[in-house]
Amino acid sequence: MMTELVRLPRRATRHALLFTTAIAGSILGSAPALAQDAVAVPAEPQSAQGGSGNAAEDATTEEIVVTGVRASLSSAQSIKQNADQIVDSIVAEDIGKLPDRNVAEALQRITGIQIQRNFGEGSQVAIRGLSQVRTEINGRDIFTANSGRTLSLEDVPSELLAGVDVYKNPSAEMIEGGLGGLINLRTRKPFDFDGFKLSASGSLNHYDLYETTKPQANLLVSNRWDTGIGEIGLLVDLAYQETAFRQDQISSQPFFLLNEAVAADAATAAGLGRTGQPTYLPHGVGIGQYLGDRRRIGVDVALQWRPSDTLEFTAEYIRSDYKFRYGDYSFFAYTGDNPITPDFSQPFAFDEDGNFRSGTFVNVPVDSNTSLERRKSVTNDYSLNAKWTPTENLTLKGDFQYIRGTTDGERSIVILHSNAERLYQAVGDGVPTMIISPDSNPANGNGNLLDPASYATSPGAYLDHIERAVGTEYAGRLDAEYRFDGSFLRSISAGVRYTDRSAVTDSSTYAYYGFTRPLADDLYQLRVFGNDLYRGGAAVPEGALFFNRGIVLDYDATRAALAPYAADSQRQALLDGVSYVPSDRNTQGEKTYTGYAVARFGIDSGLRIDGNIGVRVVKTEVSTDGFSVQTPQVTGPDGTPMNGPISYVPISADSSYTKVLPSLNLRFHLMDGLQLRLAASKGLTRPDFNQLNPNINIVELNSGSNRRTASSGNANLRPLEADQLDASLEWYFSKTGSIYGAAFYKKVDGFIANITSTETFDFGNGPFVVDVTRPVNGDNGKIKGFEVGGNTFFDFLPGFWSGFGVQANYTYVDSQAPSPDAQDTSGNQLSVPLEKLSKHSYNLIGFYDRGPVSARVAYNWRSSFVVTTRGNGSGNLPIFNAARGQVDASLTYTFTPNFALTVDGVNLTDTANRTYYGIPSRPQSHVLNDRRLSITARITY
Structure with a gap:
């Protein structure tokens, strides 16, 4: 393991005891929401140790060698303590x-960060409630070509990284673009x-x-x-x-209120028997099983040359190659949206508000779908940096x-149609139930759903979609810093930056091919659910x-197999695959011209006071190209209107x-x-390229x-x-011990929302x-909100017990933002929490680090949140995610200074994810993902 020399003040024992007492009191005397985050942060060579500020005390410290979790915690804490920003x-x-193996999952341990998961893995982050987050690698731009502006954090193998820094209120020399904050990935x-x-x-x-x-x-x-x-x-x-994943899901369809008018x-x-009473019925239920895999390849090649003590060059190539697939x-x-018909001869149950709990429905349409989704993203990053220090006071970069x-x-979906004679559904407070009782006579069109004859009346269809995005950027910057000796003004920095970025995205509309006859028997596959789905914790169809x-997992083979069943007019198009039309392309160009100046003082x-004040001025030029698809009305041969x-x-x-962005720290x-830190700044985030897409049909x-x-x-x-505005009070009582509290306020102007308005067009026949x-x-x-947290090792305890430590944090965020989808009874727009x-x-992490043993147990929890104010396929109803927490753990044993074994596990509590329509008594989905167990052997020389 990597070692690091740190100094632990002798009075750290007293401070650690005070911290332990404070943490214990807060946990025992508060609600669960006040439990806090513990992030076991791992280590690298430290650039700034930073003493206590008292030379006499520093002189009386003893030197010990710190490794593993202690070293990482010390290094991360030193960065936080000595940085110019929060x-x-x-x-x-x-x-x-x-x-954590995943960058997003590692970030969730930091106060103020919440993550979204994609098929069990962390994929997106929000900082202090805002998803408009800038991502960098070594202080430079980095992005995934997907119509957005940031890096998809699931693309990057975490093994490439030396560390990750999260800036919550950047200063003027840092590149603009993140309202929530800035995430900088550091390589070695x-x-x-x-x-x-x-x-x-x-x-x-x-x-x-x-x-x-x-x-x-x-x-x-x-x-x-x-040399x-x-x-x-x-x-x-x-x-x-x-990596691999399996996701089991059971979902209720949207609940609709019976309108007795x-x-x-x-x-x-x-x-x-509910005339005159509010009655909410779901329009069905479904189950899903997703089986997929991911593959990541990461490359980092860095060449450094120091021809003299004053001159240094660094060239670096970084490649991220990511594949994602599921069937x-x-x-x-x-x-x-059509009504569902109850079986009135069977019992029904409702709660006191009229929400459906259980019952049986008749003649419900059934879809049996098999699909493929596949994504491959490659990002190549080339950079060259020169640093020249001609004098002790001047640095040029x-x-x-x-x-x-x-x-x-690619996205392709094969749909088979059938019908359920009877569908028993129960939602209750647990996992939804789905039981189908088929008619024994296939001639009625309600046959056994394990029999191909049941899918013959309406054979089905195929949906096909492809997309491709290409993004490029050239960026150059020049920076200069002059440091003053022995004066209030410590240094002045200034610089300029230029970027030229393009984003071209092709995204086809979904092509639809209806089947003209039933598929051959050898194209069907029996999938038995039984006691396998949802770990046997749900009543579902046998199969x-x-x-x-x-x-389906072979995109070309799918189209070839289905072509004989398509209409003659569609068969060749199905064999050829989807092609792009002009309006499928969104072309964006963007240039930025930036200048900044920062003065540091103390x-x-x-x-003792120090800080910096600065201003960043940026001009943005945007060019957008697309197509208006115009289909005029004409008169057909029989005199009727037609396209x-x-x-x-x-x-x-x-x-x-042009925007002016001042900052003060x-x-x-x-x-x-x-x-005590105080910070004020102005930030911006540019719209995503898909939001700028001008194409219209x-x-x-x-x-x-x-x-x-x-x-x-x-x-x-x-x-x-x-x-x-930010304020942060931080107490560092040892190299691995601190307590902090921070408050923040952001006023955001120009939230983007979809609005429908009337526009007039004229294709030659008059306006419409x-x-x-x-x-x-x-x-x-x-x-607005606040964060509190802290960490320490219990070094004051004797022997074995001194290896224990704890890290905890808690974040409260309150937001109000406009949403055109949220209205009161008078039709007025309401402010709702951010999606x-x-x-x-909160996070709560306990760790042990002494001798050859290093262990960590981490619990992360977040309260319920709005997934979307108007969900796709939800009947335009809002969807909420229920509160969720999970436990992850790791154990490392270092056999020699050069060899160690690690065992770790993710989601050891087997926590499911639940969503609901508006209120918990109207469940939308229950989702279960894998628990991951790993063993790692590591050698270092």
Whole structure:
């Protein structure tokens, strides 16, 4: 394991005892929401140790060698204590060893961060309630080509990273773009090591629900040499991961209120004996099983050259190569927006508010789906940095970067149709129940759902979608810093930056192919659920027939197998696959011109104060290209209106804006180890490229009674801006012990929301109106809250017990933001919490680090939150996620200074994820994912 020399003041024992008493009192005397986060942060060579501020006390400290979790905690704490801004860090305990295998899951241990999971793995983060987060690697841009602006954190193997820094109120020299904050991923460099370094690790990861095991490996080799042209260092870091996942899901369809003013609903209420009472019925239930895998390849090659003591060059190449794939079985009995028919001869149960609890329905349509989703993302990042220090006071830096990212995706779904004679459904307070009772006579169209004859009446259909995104960026910057000796003004920094970025996204509409006859028997696959689904914890059908999943996983083979069953007019198109039309392409270009200046200052006498004040000015130029798809109305041969020929009319829009972003960071050294930070700044986040997409499809013919509708992006969106205030009180009583509390307030201007308005078009036959839904900048929103936390080792305890430690934090975030989907009874827009924001969240981690043993147990919890104010497939009802917590743990034994074994587990509590429509008594889904158990061997020389 990596070692690190730190100094522990002798009075740390007294401080640790005070901290332990405070933590114990808060846990015993408060509600569960006040339990707090513990992040076991792993280690790297530390750049700034930072003493207590008292030279006499520092002189009386004793030196001890600290390794493992202690070293990582010390390094992360030192970064937080000595930074110019409010920052939290995670530092790798050893090469290739963040405390969590996934970057997003490691970040969830930091106060103020909440994550979203994608098929069991952390994928997206929000900082203090805002998902508009900037991602960087080594202080430079990094992104996944997916119409967004940030890196998909699930793409990057965590083994490549030395650490992760989270800036919550950046200063003016830091690149703009994150309202919530900035996440900087740090890789290692050859000059980080004294000489030759070799580290290798291999893992086996077992996924218990899927019942499969996957490999993982990491190799780092680094060395540095003195040559005739100066010192040269080379580092190569390679990471390979394979992971798997299985996700079992049981879902209720949306609950609809019976409207007794409608005759059919009145008859249903009467048949249920509930005339005059509120009655909410779900329109079906479904089960799903997703079986998938991920593969990550990471490459980091860094070359450093120091020709003299004043000049240093660094060239680096970083590659992230990510593949994601799943094939699923989903089986739904549902009626959509159409009424569902109860079996009045069977008992029904409702709660006191009229919400359905259990009952039986008749003649419910059934879909049996097999699908494929696949994504491959590759990001290549090339950078060159030069640092010149011509004098002790002056530092000049130049930096150039080129990024190219690509993402390719496919989505194909094979749908088989049938019918359930009887569907028994129960929701209750547990996992929903789904029992289908088929008619014994297949001639009635309600046959045994394990018999292909049951799918013959309406054979089914195939849906096909492809997409491709390419993003590139050139970025260059020049920075200068001049340091002053012995004055109030410590230094002045200034710099300029230029970027030229393009994003081209092709995304096809879903192609639909209806089957003209039943499939051959050998294309069906029997999937038995029985006691296997949801670990046997749910009453579900014995099984069902699906299109063969082995074929679905091969995209080309699926189309070839289904082509004989498509209509003659569609067969060749199905064989050829989906092709793009002009309006499938969204082309975006963006250039930025930035200048900044920062002054650092400080007072060393009396009350010590230091800080920085600065301003960043950025001009953004945006160019957007797309198409208006226009289908005019013409008169057919028989005199009736019909659609005319489609035309693609190019759309171009250019815009620019200049923003001034001031910032102020103050730090007051109140006493040894105790400091107060105050920060104020203005930040911005630019709209995602898909929100700027100008493509629109307008059809003039309107044969029905409803208004014409269309949707589009908005090339004239302006960035979101925020005024930010932060205060943080921090007490560092030892190198691995601290307590902190922070409060924050953000006023956000220009939240983007989809708004529908009437627009007028004319294709030559006279004007007509269309209801067009576009994203627009809305009203202001407010986010405020506080964070508290701390960490310590119990060094004051004797012997074995001194190896124990704890880290805890708690975050409270309150938000109000406009939502056009949320209205009161008078139709007025309401302010609601931000989507995906929990008001309460906490982490509690216990660890042990003494001798050869290092262990960690981590619990993360967050309260309920709004998933979406209007869910797709939810009947436009809001969907909420229930509160959730899970336990992860790891144990490392170091046999020699060069060899260690680690065993770790994720989601050991087998925690399910639950969602609901508006209130918990209307459940939407129950989702269960794998528990992951791993063993890792690691050698270091």
